[in-house]
Amino acid sequence: MYEIRIHSRGGQGGVTAARMMASAAVKDGKFATACPFYGAERRGAPIVSFVRIDDAPVRIYSQINKPEMIVILDPTVMDTVNVLDGLKEGGSIFINTHDDVDFPAGFKVYKADLTGIALREKLVVAGSPIVNTPVIGALAKLGLFTRESGVKAITETFADPRNTAAAKAAFEEVIV
Amino acid sequence: MSRMPKMTISVPHEGGAGLTGSWRTFRPVVDRETCNHCGICAMFCPDAVIDPDTLEIDLVYCKGCGICSNECPKKCIKMVREEH
Amino acid sequence: MSELIMSTGNKAVAAAVKMAKPLVVAAYPITPQTEIIESIADYVEAGDLKARYIPVESEHSAMTACIGASITGVRVFTATSSHGLLYMHEMLHWAAGARLPIVMGQVNRTLAPGWNIWAEHTDALSQRDTGWLQVYVSTVQEAYDATLMAFRIAEDNRVLLPVMINMDGFLLSHIMQPFEMTEPGDFIPPLDLPHKIDVNDPKGYGAMSPANVHYQFRFDMEKSMRASRTVINETEAEFAKRFGRSYAPVEEYFCDDADVIIVAMGTLGKEAEVAADLLRKEGIKAGVMRIRWLRPFPLDMNIKGKDLVVIDRDCSFGFGGVVAGEIQARYPDAKIASVIAGLGGQEVTYEDMAEFVRSRKMGTEFWFGIPQEEQ
Numbered sequence: 001m002y003e004i005r006i007h008s009r010g011g012q013g014g015v016t017a018a019r020m021m022a023s024a025a026v027k028d029g030k031f032a033t034a035c036p037f038y039g040a041e042r043r044g045a046p047i048v049s050f051v052r053i054d055d056a057p058v059r060i061y062s063q064i065n066k067p068e069m070i071v072i073l074d075p076t077v078m079d080t081v082n083v084l085d086g087l088k089e090g091g092s093i094f095i096n097t098h099d100d101v102d103f104p105a106g107f108k109v110y111k112a113d114l115t116g117i118a119l120r121e122k123l124v125v126a127g128s129p130i131v132n133t134p135v136i137g138a139l140a141k142l143g144l145f146t147r148e149s150g151v152k153a154i155t156e157t158f159a160d161p162r163n164t165a166a167a168k169a170a171f172e173e174v175i176v
Numbered sequence: 177m178s179r180m181p182k183m184t185i186s187v188p189h190e191g192g193a194g195l196t197g198s199w200r201t202f203r204p205v206v207d208r209e210t211c212n213h214c215g216i217c218a219m220f221c222p223d224a225v226i227d228p229d230t231l232e233i234d235l236v237y238c239k240g241c242g243i244c245s246n247e248c249p250k251k252c253i254k255m256v257r258e259e260h
Numbered sequence: 261m262s263e264l265i266m267s268t269g270n271k272a273v274a275a276a277v278k279m280a281k282p283l284v285v286a287a288y289p290i291t292p293q294t295e296i297i298e299s300i301a302d303y304v305e306a307g308d309l310k311a312r313y314i315p316v317e318s319e320h321s322a323m324t325a326c327i328g329a330s331i332t333g334v335r336v337f338t339a340t341s342s343h344g345l346l347y348m349h350e351m352l353h354w355a356a357g358a359r360l361p362i363v364m365g366q367v368n369r370t371l372a373p374g375w376n377i378w379a380e381h382t383d384a385l386s387q388r389d390t391g392w393l394q395v396y397v398s399t400v401q402e403a404y405d406a407t408l409m410a411f412r413i414a415e416d417n418r419v420l421l422p423v424m425i426n427m428d429g430f431l432l433s434h435i436m437q438p439f440e441m442t443e444p445g446d447f448i449p450p451l452d453l454p455h456k457i458d459v460n461d462p463k464g465y466g467a468m469s470p471a472n473v474h475y476q477f478r479f480d481m482e483k484s485m486r487a488s489r490t491v492i493n494e495t496e497a498e499f500a501k502r503f504g505r506s507y508a509p510v511e512e513y514f515c516d517d518a519d520v521i522i523v524a525m526g527t528l529g530k531e532a533e534v535a536a537d538l539l540r541k542e543g544i545k546a547g548v549m550r551i552r553w554l555r556p557f558p559l560d561m562n563i564k565g566k567d568l569v570v571i572d573r574d575c576s577f578g579f580g581g582v583v584a585g586e587i588q589a590r591y592p593d594a595k596i597a598s599v600i601a602g603l604g605g606q607e608v609t610y611e612d613m614a615e616f617v618r619s620r621k622m623g624t625e626f627w628f629g630i631p632q633e634e635q
């Protein structure tokens with residue numbers, strides 16, 4: 001069982017990212033569930049969503065307290081949220097940023113400037129750069145699911161080809 | 177001796193719902209030149225974050241709902257996007 | 261096998277309703293069920309479901325509209341949750357008493373006060389005696405499959421009672437899991453309601469029924485409830501034969517050689533399997549019985565000589581856990597440790613459930629999270 005927690009803000013598509021991640025894993029023949037953390041839903045508020053991926057059907061419904069991986073779609077949530085809470089020793093962190101970010105030792109840190117990629121690919125809706133499709137490319141690079149399944153998960157959700165273009169750009173940008 | 181049953185009772189106090197200003201997507205910005213201090217904004221504010229005397233908006237708690245902007249008869253409150 | 265679709269429990273129920281093609285849907289929105297009726301409204305709007313969608317002003321009216329539509333002999337669906345279900349209460353009895361095969365999606369949610377929208381079973385269990393069949397599901401696939409089967413079971417002329425499909429609020433209504441959107445084909449036969457309205461042969465419905473006959477109508481409901489056990493078994497067997505997914509009124513997990521069995525409903529009953537795996541690694545022979553059909557109540561649970569740890573996500577105040585009590589009533593020799601856990605969405609993990617088993621005290625009631633000295 002591989003457990004992932006995604007940090008984002010309401011309206012950024014963190015829940016949809018979780019669904020695409022789970023969907024991509026299922027296309028690889030794995031089993032997966034995705035769920036939001038249920039709380040007050042409002043634009044701009046820090047929210048978390050969860051993904052579980054396993055080789056057998058996922059039978060656990062309780063919350064993820066000790067994730068293997070943290071995905072930070074919006075680094076500003078770190079001002080108010082302890083994003084590393086419960087992250088397993090040796091676990092992975094993926095962060096959307098163009099800056100250097102210091103994390104405590106003992107974790108694998110990966111990054112890509114998803115916001116920059118979205119702006120370059122003109123993947124902007126209602127004034128906001130879309131980061132939840134490029135992140136699928138970045139996570140495919142980290143081996144969470146195959147590149148092909150990631151693309152399929154995106155195209156079944158969003159028809160606009162800019163989404164897959166941004167995902168491909170993120171795939172290239174992440175250094176593993 | 178009477179025993180208080182365990183139940184949910186909320187007590188109104190400042191910031192009872194936390195720092196609700198962090199919820200804001202749009203921030204109200206008042207054009208003080210045009211404002212004629214009618215006080216309608218303060219009357220309509222659902223969170224009572226506009227001081228009825230000074231008409232200063234407490235951005236620590238303002239959720240950015242925009243009701244003040246909508247109600248202002250002089251149209252002098254603009255809602256400006258917050259940079260997150 | 262067709263492609264797997266990632267879907268919430270809510271959307272899976274709506275998809276099954278689309279397949280079952282009801283002619284009338286009357287509903288009122290309530291969290292966490294709203295997505296079911298929103299999705300159905302979308303299907304109707306897009307022409308994918310040729311149904312009359314009746315938005316009403318309350319759940320009482322929703323059930324009343326369903327009753328009016330159903331008596332004309334058409335297939336009818338509605339969905340609700342918690343307070344909405346309670347607001348329907350009077351009409352739930354009416355629907356069952358009028359022998360109408362209405363199918364309802366019911367998302368289990370806590371009752372106020374304090375205001376709480378998370379999962380709890382007290383809402384549906386408080387409607388236990390209305391004459392509705394009640395099934396509790398534990399996965400998105402099962403929510404879909406149970407909804408398809410519900411129409412066939414309710415409409416079977418040996419049953420002709422309404423069916424309520426119960427699904428844990430948020431834990432299942434909002435989780436996304438892969439599921440197969442099976443085409444039912446002719447699995448659900450056309451509805452032939454024997455007492456439907458015929459304008460060429462006018463009759464009155466719900467007429468006075470004096471004391472010397474009324475009990476007969478009620479006994480006929482009871483007879484149909486008893487017969488529904490056979491219909492459920494037949495329907496689930498036929499479903500397994502056609503679509504390869506098998507279900508039973510009580511799902512068993514490693515029960516044959518078990519010394520102790522966790523009994524639970526809904527998502528707790530599914531996660532309990534992980535607790536059983538954990539306990540078996542420790543050398544404790546644990547199993548799980550997940551009660552799916554609470555009405556009609558299962559009469560053939562194989563629990564002789566086994567310790568039961570019954571987890572109730574509900575409470576009947578002044579009595580105890582409803583499920584534990586029902587098992588004890590129907591199986592007087594059952595050895596039960598009753599646990600009240602998960603009220604108001606209280607987090608209950610498989611590790612917690614394993615600990616309920618390890619520290620069980622047979623014949624007692626334990627409230628999870630309450631200090632020992634207050635129990």
